[in-house]
Amino acid sequence: MASDHFKKALELARIHNTRSPANRPRKVVRRLDDSIPYQNTPGEDFRNLTYKHTRIQAISPEQLRENRIIASFPDEPNSSQFRILRTQVIQKLRENNWNSLAITAAHSDAGKSLIAANLAVSLSLMTNITVLLVDLDLRKPSIHRYFNLDVKEGIYEHLTQGIPLENILINPGIERLVVLPGSEATSNSSELLASREALDMLDEIQNRYESRIILYDLPPLIGLDDAMVVLPRIDSSLLVVEANKTTEAELGQSMQILDQHPFVGIVFNKVDQLDIHQYRY
Numbered sequence: 001m002a003s004d005h006f007k008k009a010l011e012l013a014r015i016h017n018t019r020s021p022a023n024r025p026r027k028v029v030r031r032l033d034d035s036i037p038y039q040n041t042p043g044e045d046f047r048n049l050t051y052k053h054t055r056i057q058a059i060s061p062e063q064l065r066e067n068r069i070i071a072s073f074p075d076e077p078n079s080s081q082f083r084i085l086r087t088q089v090i091q092k093l094r095e096n097n098w099n100s101l102a103i104t105a106a107h108s109d110a111g112k113s114l115i116a117a118n119l120a121v122s123l124s125l126m127t128n129i130t131v132l133l134v135d136l137d138l139r140k141p142s143i144h145r146y147f148n149l150d151v152k153e154g155i156y157e158h159l160t161q162g163i164p165l166e167n168i169l170i171n172p173g174i175e176r177l178v179v180l181p182g183s184e185a186t187s188n189s190s191e192l193l194a195s196r197e198a199l200d201m202l203d204e205i206q207n208r209y210e211s212r213i214i215l216y217d218l219p220p221l222i223g224l225d226d227a228m229v230v231l232p233r234i235d236s237s238l239l240v241v242e243a244n245k246t247t248e249a250e251l252g253q254s255m256q257i258l259d260q261h262p263f264v265g266i267v268f269n270k271v272d273q274l275d276i277h278q279y280r281y
Helices: 004-019 061-066 079-096 112-124 155-161 189-193 196-208 226-233 248-258
Strands: 100-105 131-135 177-180 213-217 236-242 263-269 276-280
Touching: 079 112, 079 236, 079 263, 100 112, 100 226, 112 131, 112 177, 112 213, 112 236, 112 263, 155 189, 155 196, 189 196, 189 226, 196 226, 226 248, 236 248
Parallel strands: 100 213, 100 236, 131 177, 131 213, 236 263
Antiparallel strands: 263 276
């Protein structure tokens, strides 16, 4: 049975969804090709993609397991949870003609980055979908570590030195998945994310990669303004709740922050000592 603060989380999500911008009348903005964002033509698939300008750093299956990236392994007990989450996310994006999703949490160490990495891998297993995973947690970039990527230049260098995006994109050897990694941790991340360079980067990602699902790993919500800076530029958000640690007050604060933006749902992480045991929408 879910604990009392889990029940409170579900109630907060229900209240949010009744007044969320996603459930209000909204102007339909047609994309350049007026197509479903992540499947340009019915039946199209992206098998055997060739990356001409994206660097490839392949991670082995053994390293993926060691790093707890288990979404692609059917024999892993929790991989099915990511497939279910994937289906829920795809349905929500398709219903609203969205192609980008922010993944965040109330506080650090809730497992949001691990959820983001596993969800990205799970989505990339679909042959009609390509995925871009963007590490916008500039205070504590970690996505590259889950894929054992050797990152010399990342988003920080793009924003501060003008390194072109195509020079920092990496394919981790997983078909249909590209990572835009962080590199150097910075304490002035909110200022960087509010800069003209960052806003231009988000616009470029959205326009250049409109045929992909774009996942953004954002910093935590409580005590920081980083996520608030970029959420208006992202189609929707997903909140990761850590079992037995995220408090009711933190949930309330998080939902207040997310209240002005389209919201997909809540993922309960680390339930009964499992990375993912259950989640609710």
